[in-house]
Amino acid sequence: GQQVMQIPQYQHVQEGEDFTTYCNSSTTLSNIQWYKQRPGGHPVFLIQLVKSGEVKKQKRLTFQFGEAKKNSSLHITATQTTDVGTYFCAGPGAGGTSYGKLTFGQGTILTVHP
Amino acid sequence: NAGVTQTPKFQVLKTGQSMTLQCAQDMNHNSMYWYRQDPGMGLRLIYYSASEGTTDKGEVPNGYNVSRLNKREFSLRLESAAPSQTSVYFCASSARPEAEQYFGPGTRLTVT
Numbered sequence: 140g141q142q143v144m145q146i147p148q149y150q151h152v153q154e155g156e157d158f159t160t161y162c163n164s165s166t167t168l169s170n171i172q173w174y175k176q177r178p179g180g181h182p183v184f185l186i187q188l189v190k191s192g193e194v195k196k197q198k199r200l201t202f203q204f205g206e207a208k209k210n211s212s213l214h215i216t217a218t219q220t221t222d223v224g225t226y227f228c229a230g231p232g233a234g235g236t237s238y239g240k241l242t243f244g245q246g247t248i249l250t251v252h253p
Numbered sequence: 254n255a256g257v258t259q260t261p262k263f264q265v266l267k268t269g270q271s272m273t274l275q276c277a278q279d280m281n282h283n284s285m286y287w288y289r290q291d292p293g294m295g296l297r298l299i300y301y302s303a304s305e306g307t308t309d310k311g312e313v314p315n316g317y318n319v320s321r322l323n324k325r326e327f328s329l330r331l332e333s334a335a336p337s338q339t340s341v342y343f344c345a346s347s348a349r350p351e352a353e354q355y356f357g358p359g360t361r362l363t364v365t
Binding site for chain 2: 172174180181187240241
């Protein structure tokens, strides 16, 4: 079945440093979604990318969707303590019995040291 | 709008006991989902309902049953709880299958 792998599993940074997490799918995706989960909280939708090679920005966050639509990245510039949490990517199933499901990566846990 | 609500927030069960986790959404979404989250395992789909009247198994359905009671409500039942079901359970909904999902606050379940 479809697999979505995310690296790294953990990332510790000093406040002000940049951070990047990478997501790779075993199948071509129709779209890729990113979520953030604060410690003790629930996942919150950040963004969806649909087009091959798409790049979207939200303030200090930059999201990219690969040309082959099998990988994606999230880059945070100049991290702040408010960026702490787990970042998940998720991709929809490839149709058939997988229709309607999102497969989530294992997440990258970001710690920011002040 | 409350979004997605879940009850209870916390629950402790003894092995073999049963319980139902309740989930409701007020966003008129068609699709609803149940996930469990364990340390280092990410979010694993238990069951989902692409639309009212349909339910399908996810990645880890064993030991669980679901009911899509109506468009708003999607419940998850543990018939005979086991310690391996100790986890945090999240309900989510989306306007349509594969669209962005909105999560509830979660239920922290411990089975002793």
